[in-house]
Amino acid sequence: MTPDIRSALALATDASDKVRGTTSPNPPVGAVILDARGEVAGVGATQPPGGAHAEVMALAAAGERARGGTAVVTLEPCNHTGRTGPCSQALIHAGIARVFYANPDPFPQAAGGADHLQQAGVETHLLNEPVPALMPWLRATILExxxxxxxxxxxxxxxxxxxxxxxxxxxxxxxxxxxxxxxxxxxxxxxxxxxxxxxxxxxxxxxxxxxxxxxxxxxxxxxxxxxxxxxxxxxxxxxxxxxxxxxxxxxxxxxxxxxxxxxxxxxxxxxxxxxxxxxxxxxxxxxxxxxxxxxxxxxxxxxxxxxxxxxxxxxxxxxxxxxxxxxxxx
Ligand SMILES: NC(=O)c1ccc[n+]([C@@H]2O[C@H](COP(=O)([O-])OP(=O)(O)OC[C@H]3O[C@@H](n4cnc5c(N)ncnc54)[C@H](OP(=O)(O)O)[C@@H]3O)[C@@H](O)[C@H]2O)c1
Missing domain, CATH: 3.40.430.10 (Dihydrofolate Reductase, subunit A)
Incomplete structure (x- = not known):
């Protein structure tokens, strides 16, 4: 992992932790958008149920600087339309070129975001890095x-x-x-x-x-x-x-x-x-x-x-x- 992705992941992990306890049944996700030059353009985290997901918050903070940029997210961007639209689509729409995500989404209805991004020509990378704030949600989803x-x-x-x-x-x-x-x-x-x-x-x-x-x-x-x-x-x-x-x-x-x-x-x-x-x-x-x-x-x-x-x-x-x-x- 390059230093810019590592430090963006640390920021995203911190954003995950800050919203822990406010997002259930949704996961406390953190997202960071780096602009095309690799500078932090936006940070976001999951809002309480019914509110925007982390990627949408980070994209809103980054604005036009997201185009050609990189998203670093603690969880695979979701691919389903629940109370909010799919995050994979929001990233494509914003012109994101690369997505790094720390954990795959184990929730069957939301998984598939990485595939969707790849099909749209977005480079995707699974980092497989532990995110303490997400761990209980990931296990709970598997254990039901x-x-x-x-x-x-x-x-x-x-x-x-x-x-x-x-x-x-x-x-x-x-x-x-x-x-x-x-x-x-x-x-x-x-x-x-x-x-x-x-x-x-x-x-x-x-x-x-x-x-x-x-x-x-x-x-x-x-x-x-x-x-x-x-x-x-x-x-x-x-x-x-x-x-x-x-x-x-x-x-x-x-x-x-x-x-x-x-x-x-x-x-x-x-x-x-x-x-x-x-x-x-x-x-x-x-x-x-x-x-x-x-x-x-x-x-x-x-x-x-x-x-x-x-x-x-x-x-x-x-x-x-x-x-x-x-x-x-x-
Ligand atoms: N230092 C610590 O970290 C810590 C933390 C907590 C408590 N404590 C201490 O622990 C002491 C109390 O001990 P305790 O063992 O009596 O408390 P407890 O485990 O809180 O309560 C025991 C009760 O829980 C219910 N229960 C337990 N297992 C169950 C099961 N499988 N299914 C359904 N109900 C179940 C039963 O209630 P019913 O009998 O009403 O059905 C049982 O009598 C206190 O002195 C307290 O200060 C210490």
Missing amino acids: RPHVTLKFAGTLDGFAAATDGTSQWITGEQARAFVHTDRAKRDAIIVGTGTVLADDPSLTARGPNGLYSQQPRRVVVGGRRVPDGSNLNRLGFEQYAGINDALIALWQAGCRDVLLEGGPTLATAMLRDGLVDAIQAYIAPALLGAGRSVLSWDGDTTISDIKRFSTTAVRQLGDDVLIDMIRKDH
């Missing part, structure tokens, strides 16, 4: 259910709470602030009734100036009643008796990227059912020696029961470390 990220905070020796159940302040301020910015990028947060009854969580995305404008849906799994005076009752939530009921309803509501925030019983059930696609582990440089684990596996295990993940990113947040992982077989 929301992509699930299990998030937990724990000590270095693997405990999420002390033996008496106390769990506050395991991680520091920066890690806790990061959790909130991340929540604002998700379509929903899921917890079990055990967590609701023990912690009375709000499940909101909050910053120094109050609630972020983008809030995930608040979802509870389990049959027990959420108490009348609880924070969730005040804020609004949805409840499902089973995990599959929850995932089906969330998929139908357009959710593609959901965060599972526990607790141990629900997290274990979803892991066992093969429903945990990614993990976000916030690890504090602290030891408890004994406590409650992030999971509550009943019975014995043998090493062949191990669930392996691949590390995709490691980030230091103050004193704590955030490790992002995806399922090995994904």
Whole structure:
């Protein structure tokens, strides 16, 4: 990849990340238009459902400078007419000469954009580069259910709470602030009734100036009643008796990227059912020696029961470390 395409892809990836959490059921795509001299002429990202796609936004920003230029997009330009026209056609119409895209579109109705562009004489190149903001949407589209990220905070020796159940302040301020910015990028947060009854969580995305404008849906799994005076009752939530009921309803509501925030019983059930696609582990440089684990596996295990993940990113947040992982077989 030449340096101008690499830096355009970095810009497009950044644009993808900025709109994450606002586009479902559509993917958070970023697009950059380079003019014929290779200079950035326009940057765009997917608008909320019903709005313009990333390529259309970037083309509008570039205007006439798009003619003879290059488009660098995080996802293959779509080829179908949904609520907006096909992006492949918009690129052809604008006189784009070359298109570089990071990922092929797995959605059957939208795929074929690259072929359409080639047939119209536009040079196309698949880059096969990871775009973190798009990953959940890509997996969800293939799995035909929301992509699930299990998030937990724990000590270095693997405990999420002390033996008496106390769990506050395991991680520091920066890690806790990061959790909130991340929540604002998700379509929903899921917890079990055990967590609701023990912690009375709000499940909101909050910053120094109050609630972020983008809030995930608040979802509870389990049959027990959420108490009348609880924070969730005040804020609004949805409840499902089973995990599959929850995932089906969330998929139908357009959710593609959901965060599972526990607790141990629900997290274990979803892991066992093969429903945990990614993990976000916030690890504090602290030891408890004994406590409650992030999971509550009943019975014995043998090493062949191990669930392996691949590390995709490691980030230091103050004193704590955030490790992002995806399922090995994904
Ligand atoms: N440090 C962390 O990262 C973290 C995160 C979250 C929670 N926690 C802690 O975890 C503790 C609560 O633990 P917990 O295990 O009781 O909480 P939980 O997993 O949130 O809730 C358990 C409940 O979820 C429902 N459930 C679980 N699996 C299910 C399945 N397969 N199908 C349908 N419903 C299912 C059941 O509800 P019903 O019985 O109502 O049917 C079950 O009793 C609290 O002390 C909390 O502070 C820690």
